Amino acid sequence: MENHNIFALDIGTRTVIGLIIKNSGExxxxxxxxxxxxxxRAMKDGQIHDVNKVAAVVKKVKENLEKRSKTKLTSAAIAAAGRTLRTVRGSATQDFSNISLINHSHIQQVEVEALVRCKNEIAKLFPDEPLYCVGYSILTQKLNNYNIDTLEGQKGGLxxxxxxxxxxxxxxxDSLFEVLKKVDLAIESLxxxxxxxxxxxxxxxxxMLNLALVDIGAGTSDIAISKGGTIIGYKMVQKAGDLITEAVAGHYLIDFQTAEELKITLSRQEKANITDILGIAQEITRDSFNTAIEMAVSDLADDISKEIIDLNGKPPxxxxxxxxxxxxxxxxxxLANNLSLPLERVAVRDRETLENVKFKNTRTKSLRGPEIVTPLGIGAIAKKKAIHHFIxxxxNEKEVTLFNAKRTTVAQGLFSAGVKVEDILKGGMGKDIKYKIQGEEIVIKGTRGFPGEIYLNNKKATLDDKVVEGDSITVIFPHNPQNALMLIKDVIKPYKKYVAxxxxxxxxxxxxxxxxxxVSEEYNIKTGDQIEFIYKxxxxxxxxxxxxxxxEVYFDGEIITGNPSLTGVQEITYKKKQQDSGTKLKNISVNANGQEIIITKxxxxxxxxxxxxxxxISNPKGVLVIKKNGLESNFAESVVHHDKIEIHWN
Incomplete structure (x- = not known):
């Protein structure tokens, strides 16, 4: 018989509760x-510590319910411990004053920037804990310092x-998934x-009322606050019923399981009988029991009350x-005393006080108390197909698990996959070069590349497009951003000095x-370089x-002698000193292509x-290059003793 019912599974610190809920009607x-x-103690404080042992208990629950309902259970609705939720706030500001009208893309840019700041903040708070974003909501948005409900279509501004x-x-x-895998259950909702x-x-x-809900389990106490029609926040106290059970065990010298049974029994009747580890039988009254546990209960109540006030700002x-x-x-x-509330305003919700809940077997004595509430809530959320589940x-072909809060979008998928969404939107930037030249700091900017593209199931998509189970998101990352590139020859011109x-x-x-x-003028400048020019x-x-x-040598037309300074000189000329007629010509030695050449002329x-x-030169092999003393020259230029001449094909 095909299963159309909901298997609600509450995997708690002390117990595993399973319900089969009819998936029809209101x-x-x-x-x-x-x-x-x-x-x-396979679970501690709501966290699975031994997957195999927890899976064995879940298997017992599953098999029992399959037998009772005569149905094969293939999936389960489950819940994660509230103590594991990490929530941070992030804000962003962008100036769109030069934009005529703000559109959806502009709003996304601000959202992404705020989300990146949340991610950076959560990484600082929990540097050693792998976390991924399960959702985000806009708390406030302003335009030119005024709160505004809808930014899209507004005139540009801050x-x-x-x-x-x-x-x-x-x-x-991961641990919840592993437990379900071991008992052949898929996740229906989470x-x-x-x-x-x-x-x-x-x-x-x-x-609409300012109410506090306190879910006191064995290892943790979860707190939620409602106000103004919504849930305004969650808190967790890392102590709960086990704290009281341990106090009972220590006071009466009994094992933990006996102490747990005694605690439950005296919550329903006035007296109970026990035998301690020494074999001594005792009759325990509720009054003496309350005296024994008062310190532990006060400790728990104090912490819960403090967190309620911290979260709500005042008693609810x-x-x-x-x-x-x-x-x-x-x-x-x-709790009533700590929160200055009448006792009747601190109520315990149990099976009898819940609305719109029916039980096929009304005679069963188990699960009639407040322990039934959370598994019923798990089933209720799955029944109305709430979207608090994972998809x-x-x-880019990498599998990503997303918590499908309200509406799951492409942006959340990219964010959870570690893709930097802001880089896709902005197109990426090449790296800058920062260096100093003659003591002056210079920055050469990299160039912006073309923006990236996003495809959802091979169709062009936006960050706001909705994703569902099995969707494929492809990111083509920004291309052609250019790192800054600069050679010495590109920057030397303003610093060159010449004389004629x-x-x-x-x-x-x-x-x-x-x-x-x-270095040569072909040197590639790098960030941090300090460039200096040495002059003759x-x-x-x-x-x-x-x-x-x-x-005879002349500086700006005036003859000079010795080895004078070049500072301020614009033009240098020189010429051979005049010789008397009939003077014998001297031999001149020059180096030409490595050979000594003697010229008498x-x-x-x-x-x-x-x-x-x-x-x-009868068979040209390119362009003829002539240099004298390392500088470009020509056939008509004069030569002197010890000149170095280079002639080659380029």
Whole structure:
């Protein structure tokens, strides 16, 4: 027989409760129910510590309910512990003053920036705990400092937004999934325990009132606050019924299981009999029992009251208690006293006080108390097909599990997959170069690339598009952002200084130093480089290749002697000193392509050197390059003793 009913499974610290709920009609109709107790401390504080042991207990519950309902159970509705929820707020501001009208894309940019800040903040708070975003909501949005409900379509201006984002540790969901896998159950829906308890204990029509719900289990106490028609927040106290049970065990010298049974018995009747570990039989009255547990109950009540006031800002109008740990009567009194409430305003919700709930087997004595509320809430959320469950999508073929809160979008999928959404929107930027040149700091900006593209099931999509189970999201990342690239030759021009030597420009830069090391003009500048130019300061540093005894040298038309400074000089000219007629010509030695060439001629030229050089120009092999002393030259330029001539094909 095909299963159309809901299997609601509450995997708690002390017990596993299973309900089969009829999936039809407006009311919750419980067809079958069963509870099993963990024999070992396989769970602590709501967290699974031994998957195999917990799975064994779940299997017992499943098999019992299958037998009773004569149905094969293939999926279950479950809840994650509320203590694991991590919530942070993040805000962002962007100036759209130059935009005529704000559109949906502009709003998304602000949302994404706020979400990134939430992610950064949660990473700081929990640096060693893997977390992923299960959803976020906009708390406030402003335009030019005014609160506004809808930004889209407004005239551009300064947009401010604050969001609240919720994160869940991987370990919580992973361990629940593993337990269900071991007993061949799929997940029908998944919610959070405080949300489930609130769903059934405080119906939506009551949430206009300022109410506190306290779900007191064995290891943890979850708190939820309603106000103004919504749930305004959640808190958790990491102590609950086990704290009282341990106090009972220590006081009466009994084992933990006997202490648990004694606690439950005296919540229903005035007397109970026990035998301690010494074999001594005792009759325990409720009054003496309350005295024994008063300190532990006060400790628990104090912590719960403090968290309620911290979350709500003041005592609420009333408190509803659910969960097995709330059955200790003394706890109501302590909470009422701490919160300055009449005792009747601290109520325990049990099976008899719930609305729109029916049980097929009304004679069963088990699960009649407040422990039934959370599993009923799990079933209620699954029954109305609430969207507090997990779905699997694929981002660039990588499987991603998403908590499907309200409406799951492409943006949430990318965010959970670790994709930087802001980089896709902005197109990515190449890296800048920051360096110093002659002591002045310079920044060369990288260039922006083309924005990325997003596809949902092979169709172009936006960040706001809805995703469902099995959807495939493909991201084409931004392309062609260029890192800044700069060579020395690209920046040297403003720093070059020249003098005119016989009407030709000659650079007076002697060396280019980067971080103290001599480099060529082809050097690729890097961030952090310190560039310095060393200049030739004296005449002889120009290496003019002349014999100063045989030449007259002029600075800006005035004859000079010695090795004067080049500072302020615009033009240098030189010429051979005049010789008397009949003076014997001297031999001039030059180096041409590595060969020594001797020329005996007055005012020899480069062409005279070329004539003596064995260089074949009958078969051109490119462009003829002529250099004298490392500088470009030509055939008609004069040469002097010790000049260095280079002639080659380029």
């Amino acid at each position: 009311n919750l109709e419980v067809v079958a129910q069963h509870v099993e107790t963990h024999q070992d 947009v401010e937004m604050e969001i609240i984002a919720t994160f869940l540790p991987n370990i919580v969901i 919610t959070l325990e405080p949300i489930a308890a609130m769903e059934i204990a405080i119906p939506p029509r009551f949430r 109008s009333a408190v509803f208690c659910v969960g097995g740990g709330s059955q200790v009567g003394l706890l109501r009194e302590k 699997t999508v694929y981002v 030597v016989n009407h030709e420009k000659v650079s007076v830069i002697d060396e280019v130093l980067v971080n103290g090391i001599n 300061l004296r005449l002889h540093q120009l290496n003019l290749g002349i014999n100063f005894d045989e030449h 007055e005012n020899p030229l480069v062409v005279d050197v070329f004539d003596k050089l064995n260089f074949d």
